[in-house]
Amino acid sequence: MGSILQAKCSCGFDSGELCLGGGRLTFETNCAFPCNCSSCGHLSTPNLFESDNVCGECGKPGSTPYDDDVMVHPDSRVVEQPIGPVMTAVNKVLSVIPFRAAKAPEYDNSIFSWNAKGQLGRDLTLTENKYFCPQCKNYSLTFECVGMWD
Ligand SMILES: [Zn+2]
Numbered sequence: 417m418g419s420i421l422q423a424k425c426s427c428g429f430d431s432g433e434l435c436l437g438g439g440r441l442t443f444e445t446n447c448a449f450p451c452n453c454s455s456c457g458h459l460s461t462p463n464l465f466e467s468d469n470v471c472g473e474c475g476k477p478g479s480t481p482y483d484d485d486v487m488v489h490p491d492s493r494v495v496e497q498p499i500g501p502v503m504t505a506v507n508k509v510l511s512v513i514p515f516r517a518a519k520a521p522e523y524d525n526s527i528f529s530w531n532a533k534g535q536l537g538r539d540l541t542l543t544e545n546k547y548f549c550p551q552c553k554n555y556s557l558t559f560e561c562v563g564m565w566d
C-alpha cells in the first residue's frame with residue numbers, strides 16, 4: 417500500500433497530492449518517489465524501479481531522489497555535532513560532507529518508508545526534516561502524510 421504525501425514550503429510552494437510507493441498489484445515494479453529535476457527544477461514522482469528517473473515535467477532523465485543527502489537540510493545530515501571551540505573547524509568540514517552513516521540507527525522520524533532493498537539496494541525514506549524546495553531553493557520544504565492508496 418502506498419502513501420499519499422504532500423510537500424509544502426513557507427514560500428507558498430505546494431506539490432499537491434503525491435502518490436508514493438506502489439499499489440497492491442504494482443508494488444514489485446512500481447515505486448513512485450519524489451525527485452527533483454536537475455534540468456527544469458520540477459518536483460515529480462518518477463518510478464524509481466525504472467532506472468532513468470525521468471522528470472514528469474520536461475521528460476529529461478536523471479532527477480535526484482529526495483532521500484539523497486543533497487536534498488536534505490544540512491543540519492539534518494549529521495546527528496552528533498562536536499561541541500566546543502576547538503572542534504569548530506572540524507565541525508565546519510563535517511557540516512559540508514553528506515554523512516549518511518552518521519545517522520543513528522534508532523533515528524526514526526520517518527513519514528514515508530519503502531522497502532526497496534531488492535530493487536535499489538536501499539530503503540526509501542522521507543522524514544520530518546526539511547528538504548530542498550524546488551521553488552525558493554531553500555531547505556524549507558516539508559513532507560506531510562495525507563493518506564494511503566492501494
Ligand atoms: Zn524536468
Ligand SMILES: [Zn+2]
Nearest residue numbers: 425427549552
Ligand atoms: Zn520554498
